[in-house]
Amino acid sequence: MFYNSLFESSLKILPIFLFLLFVAPVIIVLSSLFYGFSENWFHLYNYVLSEYIINSILLIIGVSFFVVLIGVLSSWLVTYYNFAGKSFFEWALILPLAVPPYILAYTFTEIFDTYGSANILLNNIFLFEDKKVFFPNVRNIYGAIAVFSFTLYPYVYLVSRMAFINQSISIIEAGRVLGLSGVGAFFKLSIPLIRPAIFAGLALVIMETLSDFGAVEHFAIATFTTGIFRTWFGMYDLNTAMQLASLLLIFVTVFLVIERISRRKASFVSSNSLYKKYDIIKLRGYKNFFAMLFCFTPIFMGFILPITELLNWTINYKLDFFNIDFLESSFNSLLLAIIAALLCTMISFLINFSTRFQGNKFLSSLSSTLMLGYAVPGLILAIGITQLLTFLDNYIEFFKFNFILTGSLIGLIIAYIIKSYALSNSTIEASFQRVSSSLDDVSKTLNISGFKLMYKIHFPLVKTGLLTSILLVGSEVIKELPATLILRPFNFETLAVSAYNYASEERMYEAAAPSIAIVIIGLIPIIILSRMIKGSRPGEAL
Amino acid sequence: MKYFYKLFFVTLLLFIFSYQSFASEVNVYTSRHYDSDESIYEDFTNLTGIKVNIISGKGKALMERLRLEGKNSPADLFITSDAGNLWKIQKDGMFREILSEKIVKTVPDSARGPNNEWVGIAKRSRVIFYNPERVNDIEIMNITYEDLADPKWKGRLVVRSSGNIYNQSLVASLISSIGIERTEKWAKGIVKNFARKPQGNDRSQILAVANGEADIAIANTYYIGLMLSGEKGVDQKKAAEKVSMIFPGQADGGTHINISGAGILKNAPNPSNAEKFIEYLLTDKVQKHIVDNTYEYPIKSHIMPSKIIAKFGTNFKTDETYASDFGKYNSEAVRLMDRAGWR
Numbered sequence: 001m002f003y004n005s006l007f008e009s010s011l012k013i014l015p016i017f018l019f020l021l022f023v024a025p026v027i028i029v030l031s032s033l034f035y036g037f038s039e040n041w042f043h044l045y046n047y048v049l050s051e052y053i054i055n056s057i058l059l060i061i062g063v064s065f066f067v068v069l070i071g072v073l074s075s076w077l078v079t080y081y082n083f084a085g086k087s088f089f090e091w092a093l094i095l096p097l098a099v100p101p102y103i104l105a106y107t108f109t110e111i112f113d114t115y116g117s118a119n120i121l122l123n124n125i126f127l128f129e130d131k132k133v134f135f136p137n138v139r140n141i142y143g144a145i146a147v148f149s150f151t152l153y154p155y156v157y158l159v160s161r162m163a164f165i166n167q168s169i170s171i172i173e174a175g176r177v178l179g180l181s182g183v184g185a186f187f188k189l190s191i192p193l194i195r196p197a198i199f200a201g202l203a204l205v206i207m208e209t210l211s212d213f214g215a216v217e218h219f220a221i222a223t224f225t226t227g228i229f230r231t232w233f234g235m236y237d238l239n240t241a242m243q244l245a246s247l248l249l250i251f252v253t254v255f256l257v258i259e260r261i262s263r264r265k266a267s268f269v270s271s272n273s274l275y276k277k278y279d280i281i282k283l284r285g286y287k288n289f290f291a292m293l294f295c296f297t298p299i300f301m302g303f304i305l306p307i308t309e310l311l312n313w314t315i316n317y318k319l320d321f322f323n324i325d326f327l328e329s330s331f332n333s334l335l336l337a338i339i340a341a342l343l344c345t346m347i348s349f350l351i352n353f354s355t356r357f358q359g360n361k362f363l364s365s366l367s368s369t370l371m372l373g374y375a376v377p378g379l380i381l382a383i384g385i386t387q388l389l390t391f392l393d394n395y396i397e398f399f400k401f402n403f404i405l406t407g408s409l410i411g412l413i414i415a416y417i418i419k420s421y422a423l424s425n426s427t428i429e430a431s432f433q434r435v436s437s438s439l440d441d442v443s444k445t446l447n448i449s450g451f452k453l454m455y456k457i458h459f460p461l462v463k464t465g466l467l468t469s470i471l472l473v474g475s476e477v478i479k480e481l482p483a484t485l486i487l488r489p490f491n492f493e494t495l496a497v498s499a500y501n502y503a504s505e506e507r508m509y510e511a512a513a514p515s516i517a518i519v520i521i522g523l524i525p526i527i528i529l530s531r532m533i534k535g536s537r538p539g540e541a542l
Numbered sequence: 543m544k545y546f547y548k549l550f551f552v553t554l555l556l557f558i559f560s561y562q563s564f565a566s567e568v569n570v571y572t573s574r575h576y577d578s579d580e581s582i583y584e585d586f587t588n589l590t591g592i593k594v595n596i597i598s599g600k601g602k603a604l605m606e607r608l609r610l611e612g613k614n615s616p617a618d619l620f621i622t623s624d625a626g627n628l629w630k631i632q633k634d635g636m637f638r639e640i641l642s643e644k645i646v647k648t649v650p651d652s653a654r655g656p657n658n659e660w661v662g663i664a665k666r667s668r669v670i671f672y673n674p675e676r677v678n679d680i681e682i683m684n685i686t687y688e689d690l691a692d693p694k695w696k697g698r699l700v701v702r703s704s705g706n707i708y709n710q711s712l713v714a715s716l717i718s719s720i721g722i723e724r725t726e727k728w729a730k731g732i733v734k735n736f737a738r739k740p741q742g743n744d745r746s747q748i749l750a751v752a753n754g755e756a757d758i759a760i761a762n763t764y765y766i767g768l769m770l771s772g773e774k775g776v777d778q779k780k781a782a783e784k785v786s787m788i789f790p791g792q793a794d795g796g797t798h799i800n801i802s803g804a805g806i807l808k809n810a811p812n813p814s815n816a817e818k819f820i821e822y823l824l825t826d827k828v829q830k831h832i833v834d835n836t837y838e839y840p841i842k843s844h845i846m847p848s849k850i851i852a853k854f855g856t857n858f859k860t861d862e863t864y865a866s867d868f869g870k871y872n873s874e875a876v877r878l879m880d881r882a883g884w885r
Contacts, residue, residue: 383610486603505575
């Protein structure tokens with residue numbers, strides 16, 4: 001059994017090695033706190049820091065409220081009720097996931113600005129002599145809340161829908177028998193039971209909101225990320241920028257710790273034997289209409305509207321859509337997405353397996369630390385990684401290797417893995433949790449362990465989770481902007497980069513082609529994902 | 543399954559190494575990303591056989607990348623649309639002297655960095671746009687940048703956010719000429735005069751003046767060129783025709799000028815190719831190409847700017863503040879705008 005013991009010991013080392021690789025860039029950033037504070041820091045503290053914090057908190061509060069409202073309610077509706085268009089909404093509700101916040105922000109300004117298409121359209125319909133402005137300005141914090149809510153709610157929708165589907169209907173029925181109304185059962189039983197899932201989804205949304213750069217920059221909102229950019233590039237002060245980033249990291253860590261603690265208080269066990277096919281209630285009349293309207297609005301705002309506007313740009317400005325540059329950047333984006341998604345999924349599968357297999361507290365706490373990578377703004381990750389690679393390069397040079405890591409794809413791929421580990425881990429962790437631990441015990445009595453256990457027993461059982469993880473990471477990588485902007489090699493444009501380059505000069509019409517491509521490529525995993533969700537009912541084969 | 547993994551890793555390695563190439567080439571970090579520039583690169587390759595490798599991005603982001611990459615950086619040439627950036631790179635000792643006589647002779651003294659470490663390739667100026675129906679001639683005559691802080695413009699002025707390099711350079715040049723205290727007072731006045739929260743790019747400031755959201759705007763000249771050319775659609779062209787443009791400071795210090803420029807890096811792997819590339823950018827043909835496509839002003843005086851831009855006047859007085867001061871006072875300018883509440 002030499003092979004097996006080698007496998008087991010490598011399982012022990014892998015997470016530690018990865019941990020070091022993952023934390024090095026973060027440590028580099030955090031180390032800035034020990035280099036002393038420059039006058040720029042005191043300037044930030046006196047004049048703008050409170051604004052960054054207030055804006056970030058307002059964003060979090062607003063976005064959290066709306067994503068939970070949209071995500072939970074819509075998943076509850078499509079799981080337990082039947083209404084017009086339900087089978088469409090079931091999968092269409094995740095479509096906005098394909099639209100990155102910055103692209104929605106670009107289209108929102110072009111639609112709702114004074115000279116935007118919405119105002120022009122209404123003016124043309126009503127034939128006003130003087131041009132009138134119908135829509136409020138979106139370039140402010142409310143606009144940003146709308147942008148993040150309509151693009152990020154699918155995270156909450158996805159997890160809460162999975163949780164609703166897996167929720168034992170017997171509990172709800174018991175509640176109904178004991179006199180709870182449908183709504184009462186929703187608030188008193190369903191919601192508390194899926195609370196951990198909601199929080200997990202919400203944590204992703206909040207981290208994404210805090211680390212966004214493209215959308216808040218476009219709306220000119222002072223947040224941590226724009227502040228980091230400004231300090232680094234406007235005041236030429238990298239160290240203070242990293243200190244600002246450290247503050248953001250601490251902010252996020254505190255939030256995550258609170259979330260963990262609140263989850264630990266309650267233990268949620270779903271007993272597998274209690275599943276039962278539930279009756280779906282048919283909605284009629286105004287209820288039917290409002291359920292439909294409620295599900296349609298987020299899809300319209302987060303997907304149909306931006307896509308229509310993007311198509312409008314391409315059609316009106318007759319762009320040569322399929323030129324070589326465009327195809328090349330699509331290819332680059334796609335390839336990066338595939339590589340990063342496979343690697344990331346493999347890593348989190350191995351880590352989760354070894355945590356479970358070895359029952360090691362240390363490993364599991366390492367794994368949850370790695371999740372923090374998601375919260376590190378891409379920009380900061382890029383700084384950390386470049387400094388790490390430069391250090392390694394000097395080391396390699398010492399050994400006379402003729403290969404330079406700096407500016408190669410390796411940095412980019414590391415950045416993507418660090419950034420999307422949380423996505424991958426949370427799906428895989430969840431699917432491991434659904435595998436009954438008695439299976440492991442049974443396997444052990446049958447003398448199946450190590451690699452065999454992983455390959456023969458766990459792998460098939462968590463396959464859906466793995467696929468979900470590959471898809472989620474892939475779509476995340478295609479959308480990623482700030483790290484790609486800084487780490488990409490020569491002549492290496494990705495779709496996100498070319499969309500940003502055009503949009504930052506407000507050459508929106510030229511940004512249309514790459515933007516549409518990002519959405520279309522992002523749609524592939526989402527469509528597969530939605531088919532999987534549809535097919536996954538407990539008691540049926542996954 | 544094992545074969546799959548092998549295949550996967552081989553592909554991965556091939557993919558990573560395939561981007562290291564060793565042909566005759568010049569590596570350019572540029573913050574100019576006009577599609578029209580691409581045909582320039584192609585022509586250069588056809589003419590000399592030297593391949594042009596491009597990384598484009600925001601000027602400051604590229605600068606930081608250069609700095610982080612240090613001596614391992616593959617970059618030969620840094621091209622940016624702000625003299626402050628060039629100054630900063632030079633100050634950090636990352637440029638080398640440009641030796642080519644052709645280049646040094648072509649570019650006038652004022653558009654070259656100290657020790658010929660960088661040279662301008664095009665110029666732009668930051669001017670004032672106004673709505674002639676709402677601003678009368680007397681109000682606007684001989685206006686200076688300082689006049690914009692006057693309370694009579696309260697609620698009438700638009701300008702983009704202070705995160706933008708053009709504003710940072712303008713404020714830096716004011717600090718250089720009138721000192722920090724007066725500039726800060728000026729910036730506070732500007733903030734009081736805002737018609738709306740700073741947003742959008744220069745073009746949206748011009749649009750705001752055209753549609754009556756504001757009476758007066760600060761923006762760069764070439765934006766009006768782009769809009770008038772009709773490239774940005776009929777609506778923008780019509781809007782641009784409603785707007786007038788004036789060069790500020792004509793009776794005073796002159797109009798603020800900034801430079802698109804290039805410098806060769808100290809650790810450049812292909813310095814002679816980089817010089818050839820700059821020489822090429824300064825040929826009459828390419829200069830004409832640049833001004834006709836980007837509506838900037840040429841660096842060579844005998845080339846005429848694009849007709850669209852020339853009609854606003856070509857013979858205006860320019861502010862002689864050294865471009866290097868933009869860089870020197872950049873962080874001071876950013877802090878000053880923070881203090882003034884210019885977001």
